Amino acid sequence: MIQFDQIGKSYGTVRALDDVSMTVETGQILGLLGPNGAGKTTAMKIITCYMPPTSGRVTVDGIDVVEDPLAVRRKVGYLPEHNPLYLDMGVSDYLRFCGRLHGLEAAALPVAIDRAIERCGLKEYRNRFIGQLSKGYRQRVGLAQAIIHDPQVLILDEPTTGLDPNQIIEIRKLIRDIGAEKTVILSTHIMQEVQATCSRMVIINRGRIVADDTPEQLRARMTGAGSHILEVQGHPEGAARLLNERLPLREVIDHSAPGGDTSRFELHGDPGDDLRERLFRFCVEQDWTLLELARSQTSLEDVFRQLTAEDGKEAA
Amino acid sequence: MNAILAIYRRELQSYFNSPMAYMFLSVFLLLTGWFYFSSFFLAGQADIRGALELIPLLFVFFAPALTMRLISEEKRTGTLELIVTYPITDGQLILGKYLAALTLLVVAILGTSSYTLTAAMLGNLDGGVTMTGYLGMILMGAAYTSIGMYASSLTDNQFVGFVLGIAFTLALFLMDKVLFFVPTALVGFFEFLSIDAHYHSMIRGVIDTRDLVYYFSLIALGIVLASRSLARRKWS
Numbered sequence A: 001m002i003q004f005d006q007i008g009k010s011y012g013t014v015r016a017l018d019d020v021s022m023t024v025e026t027g028q029i030l031g032l033l034g035p036n037g038a039g040k041t042t043a044m045k046i047i048t049c050y051m052p053p054t055s056g057r058v059t060v061d062g063i064d065v066v067e068d069p070l071a072v073r074r075k076v077g078y079l080p081e082h083n084p085l086y087l088d089m090g091v092s093d094y095l096r097f098c099g100r101l102h103g104l105e106a107a108a109l110p111v112a113i114d115r116a117i118e119r120c121g122l123k124e125y126r127n128r129f130i131g132q133l134s135k136g137y138r139q140r141v142g143l144a145q146a147i148i149h150d151p152q153v154l155i156l157d158e159p160t161t162g163l164d165p166n167q168i169i170e171i172r173k174l175i176r177d178i179g180a181e182k183t184v185i186l187s188t189h190i191m192q193e194v195q196a197t198c199s200r201m202v203i204i205n206r207g208r209i210v211a212d213d214t215p216e217q218l219r220a221r222m223t224g225a226g227s228h229i230l231e232v233q234g235h236p237e238g239a240a241r242l243l244n245e246r247l248p249l250r251e252v253i254d255h256s257a258p259g260g261d262t263s264r265f266e267l268h269g270d271p272g273d274d275l276r277e278r279l280f281r282f283c284v285e286q287d288w289t290l291l292e293l294a295r296s297q298t299s300l301e302d303v304f305r306q307l308t309a310e311d312g313k314e315a316a
Numbered sequence B: 001m002n003a004i005l006a007i008y009r010r011e012l013q014s015y016f017n018s019p020m021a022y023m024f025l026s027v028f029l030l031l032t033g034w035f036y037f038s039s040f041f042l043a044g045q046a047d048i049r050g051a052l053e054l055i056p057l058l059f060v061f062f063a064p065a066l067t068m069r070l071i072s073e074e075k076r077t078g079t080l081e082l083i084v085t086y087p088i089t090d091g092q093l094i095l096g097k098y099l100a101a102l103t104l105l106v107v108a109i110l111g112t113s114s115y116t117l118t119a120a121m122l123g124n125l126d127g128g129v130t131m132t133g134y135l136g137m138i139l140m141g142a143a144y145t146s147i148g149m150y151a152s153s154l155t156d157n158q159f160v161g162f163v164l165g166i167a168f169t170l171a172l173f174l175m176d177k178v179l180f181f182v183p184t185a186l187v188g189f190f191e192f193l194s195i196d197a198h199y200h201s202m203i204r205g206v207i208d209t210r211d212l213v214y215y216f217s218l219i220a221l222g223i224v225l226a227s228r229s230l231a232r233r234k235w236s
Helices: A040-047 A069-075 A091-101 A109-119 A135-147 A165-179 A191-197 A215-221 A239-246 A276-286 A300-315 B002-017 B020-038 B049-067 B072-077 B079-083 B090-111 B113-122 B127-153 B158-174 B184-193 B197-203 B209-235
Strands: A002-011 A014-024 A029-033 A055-060 A076-079 A153-157 A183-188 A200-205 A208-213 A227-233 A251-254 A262-268 A290-295
Touching: A002 A040, A014 A040, A014 A055, A014 A200, A014 A208, A029 A040, A029 A165, A029 A191, A040 A055, A040 A153, A040 A183, A069 A076, A076 A135, A091 A109, A091 A135, A091 B002, A109 A135, A109 A165, A135 A153, A135 A165, A153 A165, A165 A183, A165 A191, A183 A191, A191 A300, A200 A300, A208 A215, A208 A300, A215 A300, A227 A276, A239 A251, A239 A262, A239 A276, A276 A290, B002 B020, B002 B090, B020 B049, B020 B090, B020 B113, B049 B090, B049 B127, B049 B158, B049 B197, B072 B079, B072 B158, B090 B113, B090 B127, B090 B209, B113 B127, B127 B158, B127 B197, B127 B209, B197 B209
Parallel strands: A029 A183, A029 A200, A076 A153, A153 A183
Antiparallel strands: A002 A014, A002 A055, A200 A208, A227 A262, A227 A290, A251 A262
């Protein structure tokens, strides 16, 4: 369990974190979101005892990061943003080194190394030099390093940056597996990542928490835009005008591809409206061939943009 | 203790995994070999003092070469950011690194013993003076290494670490060679600060506590300053 109590952190005159309070329970995978420079990495560096907060108190399992940093570090596994590794070391050599630094006994060391290698799918690579590995496999080594001492808390700073789509899926699965029994905080600015892995999401902007909820709740909380997508065969005469006149719409945007065989419209009604049935009947009435009809959901991207942009305007 | 040992092993491994250690040892032994024997046969005396006299200047360049990447490289690649979040203290990290660099330097110094043995076989070498001379070399080298490591902790560029290291050690080396510019009252003080003044009495066969205190203080100073410089991350 991690507790942030009114944390502030300043770099000189720059305020990186401002009165941040939150509690992360065991078994939670928390996604920390925010634009670049919002304070995500700063928050992580405080939990990992890289540096102390300027004000406030952070505890991991009840232990204060300033009072007993070594005890906190024993509980925490950390994968920093750019996944720094010693490229001149072999994979298992490196993990042995990390295990020793974490104070693992000589007898426990081989077991811990095998377990980390197994979990991160590095079996065939255990004797390779890290410098020879591809980016995806290096990321696995970084994760293996973070779990070598079986920590209670995992801090992952942008764990999937720079990976190809297949690697991203594998790393996410790994994080979900590990996260089942531990407390995980991962930072990202990719929304799908939160949707795919996290049970809770905290959005920070300019050092402050602007939202804290499950991804589903956050999406639901944002008023649905009440917009629909409609695609019909051919180019019916005056379709856009007819839609606008006959249905309770605020705006009709024509997205038809120039020279295409179909017409595509984005229809904005009142927030929360569901016009699918009426749209279907209307198409039948007009004898249009309906190709596609969908009600578009607010995506997490919208939520994110809304929350971080509003705050930006306020501050400006 | 285990943490220091783990750091120490990794650091030594990294020296020997790169050409660094081999280059360092071979160039050092080549140069010292030349110092030992260039005048040896001309003078016709089994005396290694001439060679030992040159060591302080040689260390000005060799010690920073050994320490230049010790911390700067980890700053550059970001591995330092990770390693300081392991359950070890900054002091343990610095000490492990220092001992690894020192080991390589001691290996290099002991490597010159083949020259000394050759000299001993050809003539009558004073065993006691030779021993104190080697002790002096190791102590002085240890002080150089510590200062060099501090230089490395100030930058994330190993070349800057090298140049800074030379600047620091050269300053200590020149301390008693610029006495001409120093007010008479301070001459003694500057002489005491000079890194090789203490060495000279040792290669003459004298072990003075003041010399030991000087070298151990310098070693401690380098280690403490380097740990401080790592701790700067906490209040930047």
